Amino acid sequence: MDYQNQYGYGQQAPQQPVNNQGTALGWDDEVEEKTYTLLPEGEYPFRVEGFDREQCNGTEKMPPCNAANVHIVINYNGEEVRIDKKLFLLSTNGQLFAFFKAIGAQTLPDGRIKMDWTKVPGAEGRVVINRRKYNGNEYNNIKSFVDPAKVQPQNGWQGGRF
Structure with a gap:
């Protein structure tokens, strides 16, 4: 992208975040330190802040498909820790079923769940x-979503609220 021609020298780019990728900064703007909270491994209540619809081009192991980049928030000691989870819309993706089950979607008589994306935010x-380790750094990773029927009350969590 040619920023010189689009914004000109000395002009600021629009301050609009795009898909949680941050905002463009001007040359003289201030920046702040970004911190990252690494959670202890375990089970946590979460809230879905929102999601982005994306398209995956496919790989050797996976065909092209739609994907939802789901923005999960975990309240840890009063701090909101955000974790993104990409869910590929493939019939073989068990985490897709587990996600909808975890947020309370009803299982149909045939054992399937109808994905209702309007109910996902919140x-x-x-x-x-x-x-998860990547390039020498450790990150929070969503290992699995928990079926509400199998939840053991703990840490003050009361059936779907945190």
Whole structure:
């Protein structure tokens, strides 16, 4: 992209975040330190802040498909920890079923769940977090979504609210 021609020297780019990727800064803007909270491994209540619809081009192991980049928020010691989880819309993706089950979607008589994306923002459930290593750094990773029927009350969590 040619920023010189689009914004001109000395002009600021529009300050609009795009898909949680941050905002463009001007040359003289201030920046702040970004901190990252690494959660202890375990089970946590979560809330879905929102999601982005994306398209995956496919790989050797996966055909092209739609994907939802789901923005999960976990309240940890009063701090909101955000974790993104990409859910590929494939019939073989068990985490897609587990996600909808975790947020309380009803299972149909044939054992399937109808994905209702309008109910995803603001939905709550429980998730198991572990750590993932990438390029020498550790990150929070969503290992699995928890079926509400199998939740053991703990840490003050009362059936879907945190």
